[in-house]
């Protein structure tokens with residue numbers, strides 16, 4: 425069956441309703457999900473960049489135990505921070521980013537993360553994904569953070585191939601995914617979007633995995649082009 429862009433966005437709309445219910449039944453999926461603490465969320469999202477969730481979770485625990493707030497991280501020696509996160513493959517660049525960000529929050533914002541999108545994006549290392557995550561989960565503003573995993577789920581729902589990272593279609597430069605994000609965010613509260621985001625994370629981490637999506641176990645299957653093709657079982661990735 426051929427699907428056009430309108431069909432794809434219609435499926436996204438249906439999937440979002442399912443995700444709102446599914447996500448609200450989930451508990452925290454990661455240690456930083458247990459609070460709305462701006463420091464925890466920002467550090468965690470920086471650690472997650474190009475790092476798997478298990479390694480990022482362990483590095484998060486080490487780092488926030490040693491440096492529990494912006495002020496302690498801002499005063500840290502970069503080499504010591506690098507030692508703490510180095511085992512997770514986060515050694516040089518990430519430790520530099522963490523300390524630079526903490527410096528900026530302390531020096532430019534008096535130790536408080538700013539609440540406006542423009543000011544958030546002006547902070548070192550804060551791209552559109554981290555800014556959306558902070559807006560949604562910390563500042564209670566309507567937004568939907570889209571990382572590579574969420575991009576994969578949304579593209580499969582719409583029946584679109586997964587772009588290769590080397591071809592440069594990052595989530596915030598992906599036209600169909602940007603349209604899907606707008607459809608999901610439109611008219612929804614931050615609380616509903618938080619549930620949808622948790623649902624998308626859970627599915628991208630556990631079911632709609634890169635190589636072989638397990639469509640038979642996925643609540644989105646009736647609203648997903650790839651899931652409909654799969655019938656009841658797993659399918660090869662598209």
Ligand code: SF4
Nearest residue numbers: 632639642645648651
């Ligand atoms: S039905 Fe399959 S392809 Fe669609 S979102 Fe779920 S796991 Fe992914």
